[in-house]
Amino acid sequence: MKKEVVEQYLKTILSLSEDGKPVKTTELSKKMELAPATVTESLQKLASDGLVKYEPYHGTTLTEEGLVIATKIRRKHRLLERFLSDMLGLESSKVHEQACEMEHKLSDEAEVALCRILNHPDTCSDDSQSIPPCGLDVKSCVECKDQALADIVKQKERKSLKPLTELGAGEKATIQFIRGGRSIVQRLNSMGLTKGAQISLQKSSPFSGPVEISVRGCKVALGRGVAKKIFVQ
Amino acid sequence: MGCESCAGAVRGKSDASNYRKSSAETITVALVGNPNVGKSVIFNQLTGAHQIIGNWPGKTVGLLSGKLIFEGHDLDIIDLPGTYSISSDIGEEREVREFLLGRKPDLIINVVDSTSLERNLALTIELLMLGIPIVVCLNQIDRAEKQGLVIDSDNLEEELGVPVVPSSGLRGIGITDLLKIGLTSLGSDEEKIERRYHTPRIASQLDSVKEMLPRNAGYPSYWLAERLLVGDTEIEDNIYSATPAIRNAISEIRSALEREMEDGISSILLSDRFAVAATIASRASQYSGKQEVTKEEKLHNLLTHRVFGLLILMGLSISVFYALFTFGDFFATMMIDASESFRPDFIGRFGDPDFGEFIWSGLIGGTVSVLSIALPYLIPFFILLAVLEDTGYIARVAFIMDSILHRIGLHGKAFIPMILGYSCNVPACMGCRIMETDRERLLSIFAVTLVPCAATSIVIFGLVGTYVGFVWVVALYAFNLALIALLTRLAYSVLPGDPAGLIMEMPPLRRPSLEVVLKQSWHRVKDFIYIAIPLLIIVGLFLASLQYLDLLDYISDGMSPVTVTWLGLPAVTGIVLISGILRKELTLLLLGTVALTSDLGEFMTDVQMIVFSLVVMLYIPCVATVGALVKEIGLKRATAITLFEIGFAILVGGVAFRILSGVM
Numbered sequence: 001m002k003k004e005v006v007e008q009y010l011k012t013i014l015s016l017s018e019d020g021k022p023v024k025t026t027e028l029s030k031k032m033e034l035a036p037a038t039v040t041e042s043l044q045k046l047a048s049d050g051l052v053k054y055e056p057y058h059g060t061t062l063t064e065e066g067l068v069i070a071t072k073i074r075r076k077h078r079l080l081e082r083f084l085s086d087m088l089g090l091e092s093s094k095v096h097e098q099a100c101e102m103e104h105k106l107s108d109e110a111e112v113a114l115c116r117i118l119n120h121p122d123t124c125s126d127d128s129q130s131i132p133p134c135g136l137d138v139k140s141c142v143e144c145k146d147q148a149l150a151d152i153v154k155q156k157e158r159k160s161l162k163p164l165t166e167l168g169a170g171e172k173a174t175i176q177f178i179r180g181g182r183s184i185v186q187r188l189n190s191m192g193l194t195k196g197a198q199i200s201l202q203k204s205s206p207f208s209g210p211v212e213i214s215v216r217g218c219k220v221a222l223g224r225g226v227a228k229k230i231f232v233q
Numbered sequence: 234m235g236c237e238s239c240a241g242a243v244r245g246k247s248d249a250s251n252y253r254k255s256s257a258e259t260i261t262v263a264l265v266g267n268p269n270v271g272k273s274v275i276f277n278q279l280t281g282a283h284q285i286i287g288n289w290p291g292k293t294v295g296l297l298s299g300k301l302i303f304e305g306h307d308l309d310i311i312d313l314p315g316t317y318s319i320s321s322d323i324g325e326e327r328e329v330r331e332f333l334l335g336r337k338p339d340l341i342i343n344v345v346d347s348t349s350l351e352r353n354l355a356l357t358i359e360l361l362m363l364g365i366p367i368v369v370c371l372n373q374i375d376r377a378e379k380q381g382l383v384i385d386s387d388n389l390e391e392e393l394g395v396p397v398v399p400s401s402g403l404r405g406i407g408i409t410d411l412l413k414i415g416l417t418s419l420g421s422d423e424e425k426i427e428r429r430y431h432t433p434r435i436a437s438q439l440d441s442v443k444e445m446l447p448r449n450a451g452y453p454s455y456w457l458a459e460r461l462l463v464g465d466t467e468i469e470d471n472i473y474s475a476t477p478a479i480r481n482a483i484s485e486i487r488s489a490l491e492r493e494m495e496d497g498i499s500s501i502l503l504s505d506r507f508a509v510a511a512t513i514a515s516r517a518s519q520y521s522g523k524q525e526v527t528k529e530e531k532l533h534n535l536l537t538h539r540v541f542g543l544l545i546l547m548g549l550s551i552s553v554f555y556a557l558f559t560f561g562d563f564f565a566t567m568m569i570d571a572s573e574s575f576r577p578d579f580i581g582r583f584g585d586p587d588f589g590e591f592i593w594s595g596l597i598g599g600t601v602s603v604l605s606i607a608l609p610y611l612i613p614f615f616i617l618l619a620v621l622e623d624t625g626y627i628a629r630v631a632f633i634m635d636s637i638l639h640r641i642g643l644h645g646k647a648f649i650p651m652i653l654g655y656s657c658n659v660p661a662c663m664g665c666r667i668m669e670t671d672r673e674r675l676l677s678i679f680a681v682t683l684v685p686c687a688a689t690s691i692v693i694f695g696l697v698g699t700y701v702g703f704v705w706v707v708a709l710y711a712f713n714l715a716l717i718a719l720l721t722r723l724a725y726s727v728l729p730g731d732p733a734g735l736i737m738e739m740p741p742l743r744r745p746s747l748e749v750v751l752k753q754s755w756h757r758v759k760d761f762i763y764i765a766i767p768l769l770i771i772v773g774l775f776l777a778s779l780q781y782l783d784l785l786d787y788i789s790d791g792m793s794p795v796t797v798t799w800l801g802l803p804a805v806t807g808i809v810l811i812s813g814i815l816r817k818e819l820t821l822l823l824l825g826t827v828a829l830t831s832d833l834g835e836f837m838t839d840v841q842m843i844v845f846s847l848v849v850m851l852y853i854p855c856v857a858t859v860g861a862l863v864k865e866i867g868l869k870r871a872t873a874i875t876l877f878e879i880g881f882a883i884l885v886g887g888v889a890f891r892i893l894s895g896v897m
Contacts, residue, residue, distance in 0.1 A: 137488075154495075178500075181731050183323050186499065187669065188736065190318035190326065192352045194504040195496045206539055209636035210645065210735050216507060217349040221632050223644050223734030 001045055004104040007073045008032070009042060010051060013062055014070035022059025071132045077103040078124035078131040079114050086118065112136065116148055161231040165211060165224060167201040173232035174198055180229045192216040193230065259307045260419065261336065265329060265360060266344035267353050268315030269625075269740035271372045273297075274402035275344055276312040277748055279412070296332075297756075303412050311338070317352070319359055320463065320499060324669055333363060334452070340415050341367045347377035347384055347399075348741065350518055354510035355503075357393065361428040364453040367395045368415040370407070374399040376741070381521050389517040394428055403746055429455040430509045435502065438462070438486055445479040446472070462487055463499050529742050536629040536742075543633055550652065557614055557656065561687065564609035572601045587781060594777040596770060610687050611761060614656045615754035618649075622753070623745035628737060635735050641718045642725025644735040647677040654684030658858040659761050662865050672730040675866055679874060680721045682854040682862070685713060688818040693846050695821045701839045709843070713850060716885075764864065765857035772815050772856045795883060800848065801890040802841055813849055814856050820849050840893045844886050852882030 012032055016023045029039040040056075047054040051066035062070060080099040084090045090098065106114070115121075115134060120141040123130050138144045161176050175197045178185050192215050193199070203212040208224045222230075266272045280299025297312040311332070319330040333341070343360055345353040360367055371386055390397040396414045400407030431439060442458040450457055450472060460468045461483050473480050487498050494501050536542050576593060583589030621627050627649055635645030650664035661681040668674040685693065698706045725732065779785055785808045789796075792807035805827040813820040824833060824845075837845065853875060854862065862871035 183321075183670065183731070184733060184736075185497070186321040186323060189500050189503045190316075190321060191736065191738065192317075192355070192507055194500050194507060196504055197507070203534075203537060205537070205633070205636065207636050208639070209539075210632055212537070212632065212739060216352045216511070218352050219739035221628070221635075221645070221735060221737045221739055223635055223639065223736070225639070225732075226734035226736055 001042065005042070006046065006049075006051070007069065007104055009046060010062065010066050010070035011073045011077070013052065013060060014067070014074060017061065022055070022061050024059050028060070068135075072108075072135070073103055075132040075134065076106045076111050078129065079111065079118065079121070080106065081124045082118050082121045082131075083114060086121075108135075112144070115141075116145060120144070158231075161233050164199070164201065164213070164222075164227045164230040164232050165204065167204075167232065169201055169204060172198065172200040175230060176233050177231040178229060179231070184226065184229070188226075188230070191220060192218065193220070199232065259309050260340065260416075261338040262308055262310045262340045262342060262415070263333065263336075263338040264310065264312045264342050264344060265333070265356070266315060266370075266372075267317055267346065267356060267738075269738060270315070270344050270346040270353065271402045272315060272344045273312065273753075274746055274749055275342070275370060275372060275400070275408070275411075276310065277752060278402055278405055278408045279310055304416070306416065308412070316356070318356060318503065320459075320503070322465070322467070333360075333365065338365060340419050341365050342370055342411060342415060343367055344370045344372050347371050347374045348380060348382065350384065350514040351507070351511045354393075354514055355506045358430045358506050358510055358513075361393070361395065361430065362453055362456040362459070364456075366415070366418045368411060368418060369393065369395060369397045370411055371397055371399040372402055375401045375404060375406075376743075380527070382518055383521050384518045386517075389513070392513045392516060430506075430513075432505050432508060435490075435505045438490060442483055442486060445476075445482060447476055459502060462490075463502060532742055533629070533739075536626065537632050539633075542629065546630055546633060553617060554655070557610060557617075558687070558690075560613060561610035565605045568605045568609070569601065572597070572605075591777045591781045594773060594780070596774070600766060600770065610656050611660065612754065612758055614653070615660070615757045616750060618653065619750040619753040619757075620745045623743075623750055625740040625742045628739050631735065631737060632739070639734075641680075641721045642732065643677055643680065643721060644673070644733070646735065646737060647673070647680065650677055650681050651684055654681040654686060655690075656687050657761070658682055658684065658686050658854055659765060659861045660757055662858060662861040663757070663760060665865065669736070670730070670733045672728055673733050675870065676721060676724055676728065678862065678866060679724050680717055682858060682874060682878065683713070683717045683720060683851065685710070685850050686817070686855075688816055688855070689850050691818040692821045692849050696824075696833065696842050697846050700834045700837075701842055705843060709846060709850065712847075716851070720881075761857075764860045768856045768860045769815060776812055776815065799883065799887040799890075800844055801887075801894070802845055803837065806845060810848065810852065814853055816855055816857075817849055820845075840890065840897055843893060844890045847889055848882045848886040850882075851878060851885060853879050 009028075009032070012028060013023050016027055016031060025036055025039055025043065028043075029036040032039065043052060043054045043060055046052045046066070047060075050063055051069065052060050052062055054060045077099050080102050081095050084095045084098055085092055112134065121131060134144075136144060138147065158177070164173070167173055175193060175195055177195065178188060178193070188194075197215055199213045199215045201211060202214050202219060205211070210221050210223050211227045212219060212221050213227075214220075264272055264276055276297065276299065280301055296314075299310045299312075301308050301310065313329045313332055314325040316325045316329045319326055319333065321327070332338075341360060341363075343357050345357060357367075357369060369389070371384065371389070374384065377384060384399070386397045386399050396418055398407050398410045398414055400411065402408070429436070429439070439455060439458045439462065442462050443454055446454060446457060446461075452460070452468070457468065457472070461472060464484070464487065469480070490501060491498055496504070536545060579597070580586055580589030580593055583592065618627075621630075630648055631645035633645075634648040638644055638647055646667055647665075649667065650661045653664045654661035658681060661684070662678050665674050665677045665681060668677050693706055693709055697709060779788070788811065789804050789807035792810075793804050796802045796807045796810070797804050806824070809820050809823045809827060812823050824836075833842070853859075859871060859875055862874060865871075866874075
């Protein structure tokens, strides 16, 4: 099943199960405008993926996992509605349909950014239904905003960093960031090349040869490739 | 940073007996320290001549251990590989950690380089968390003094809370004190003592992790708290299966710290350790007088100079090779001649001369060949290499060769085993242990097996050099270098995994110690003999029995599609090439035998000689090398490399035959 279809099912089940009762297959097929046989087949597939609990003749309920996805999609849908009507000024009759198309394509990152730019709205465009809270690990929307600001500052700082290889001989600097996989970072870390460590470039050999640095009272030789991964300020 | 809050000696809980067993008979002492701190010198001073290479079960790398009796105690001293930390699960860090936690030695002698106290103490602080009695060996104190560095060992002792013994391994100062003081701290330490040193911020977080942990978890508690905070999966599995509830609480502490410090947790903890180490080091040491450019620094700059460094390296390599070949050839010829002179007499003792020949070529021949390679070529080479290593020059070589080797997918350190390969592939394969990652090790081993060893050189010089011309010898070596570059580069792009670049400490340049050099060389020679002699005898017996049973002609005939049709060689070379598996210079000797003439120029054309030498150069690592390969990288990879090289040699040989026949 395609991601969009899965999300569509889960979203519809969520909206039909507001009363807390299991959703009947006939109900679902009517709402989604699909044949009951197709719906049954899809529900079995969703059940085997652990997203819904499907009991024939009784109905369907969302599992915890299914609920998370459905809520997320609902949140994206309602945020998009706000965006389309508030920011773009679309007619309210067209907003819902457009949001339905876009909700599946909206990344989580874009969702967070959207929420921030809309000033974290409470409800969707016709002010009837509330927008579920986001899944971020923040205590309030203020904290989310602060974090966004901090991210921007950090990105600006990152831009001012330069790789160790660009230092001149004898120049001193502080390690700010090491790029690379776990094993290289660990190896560098345990030799004393950690974030905040003071280093000075001793020697840089030509023809993309290695560099020699001094760190924590020791001399260490680094291949050009390794040295390029160490960013300093 | 307030010292009172960060440096606290903490009495462990009463689960000590559960965690460290103290044996009444033998006391196990582990030597732990950073690489290049003079640990092996201390080890040699402690153990004298009584050393054995012990294989620690499950590990391919042997740990050196030595026994000695000191003041009535039986001591078992184990030299662990040099390491900067024991936190991560890579390479020697893991090995040392598994030994310390698994074997639980009774005492750790932590060898510390006085001239770089800050970095060395970071490991000391980590070791202190283990709850194993420690004595710190403040080594190379004489060198520190020479640099104008004065270290107050009493102050250091106070800061660390464990005995500190200033010493000089090279001069034998402080060695007996190490054991004396170490043993007293052993006696007084019935209860486990764990100490931990952190900055207040980290200390409080670790304390809260420690509070959550179950008692009797089987690990030293602060160490465990740190490992769980880092998220060490292996240990997490052990702990969280019993107490799953604390997993979330600990990961919350972790993410809070990471957010606050804007860094990864393992880097945070290491930085913290370095920060504490720096504070302790700066309190305990001070510089007297000016620091000026020393002679050592001038020499270092010369050796790593972009022009002079390379010139020195080239000059040194050429003279070393010239000396080795002249010296080695002289002694090897002498030994082979001597053994040959016994041969008729020996064979005559058996009633059946064929049987006598069988025993000779099987049993005696193998041993003689090992000795005639090992003694004249290898021993001088190993001694020279050990000198270069001990002085610290090897690290400079790796530095200046890095950019060249980088082009073929290796890095500077691989130069050392490759140079070794020109004398003999066996120690060269073992030498590849200096590469850090598995991937780099495999790559450099592959490159090394393509290097023509001394025995191969004998064939090339004896055949092509004598009959075709020296230009072709040079051409063959150049072609070989190009092939090594090409194949290694290819293997580099095919092998899975991330390539690792050069990360290497520049050890200080120093005068070599004769004792260390000789011991190092002796261990290498022994390693070689253990691998090579049994294999050579077995394969030698096998080939001799083929000859005894008169099967050789059948085999040569069977191989003729390859040897005659594809390679364009005389049919008898089939059996010659097979014998070359034993040792490559045999091919030259046998060629003379099967050709039934002393002038090989009548037996083979120039093209045939070049093709033959080319095949010998590439076709198979000899049986001793295969043995070393199996030991180093396992049967499967060793077989793959061997089969590939046989196929490749035949391919290249055939193509060369066709091209050269057209040209010459």
